[in-house]
Amino acid sequence: MGRIGSTYGIKGYLKVQSFTEHPENLFDYSPWFIRRRGEEWREVQVDAWKLHGTGFIVKLHGVDVREEAALLTGSEIGIKRSSLPETSGDEVYLCDLEGCTVIGINDVNLGTVSRIVDQGAAPLMVVSPSDHTKGVKEILIPFVRGPIVKDVDLTTSTIRVEWGEDY
Secondary structure, three states: EEEEEEEEOOEEHHHHHHHOHHHHHHHOOEEEEEEEOOOOOEEOOEEEEEOOOOOEEEOOOOOOOOOHOOOOOEEEEEHHHHOOOOOOOOOOOOHHHOOOEEEEEOOOOEEEEEEEEEEEOOEEEEEEEEEOOOOOOOOOEEEEOOEEEEEEEEEEEEEEEEOOOOO
């Protein structure tokens, strides 16, 4: 749902980047769960937040000094799945793509979505390649419906893409 960035000031505030369609919607969900890479998720409460440039500044409950806040930098922000509204039509939550098999041009099995990375213009599906892709560690495929992503079928865990073997 988002990521905690650097500290802000000396009273425990943190910069936050939202990955929701409408960035301020991140604050509609409570509680948040945060984790740093390799650690367990832990629950936190947001005491206050405000818009700051292209991101947000937040005050988390119990984090009162810069040094405490610094321990949280780089953490991912998540919420419980049950807090999300139901999808409609061809909408999907990006997290639901993880584990799906990606089928490319000529029905070639490109591999399995291992994670989604959202770095700006379009989310990227990080695909762990199938056996036929010798020497390729991962394939990055933009999740862009229409020209690239042709079909997503979550019942069969399959994503069809217009993507060749030239990666």
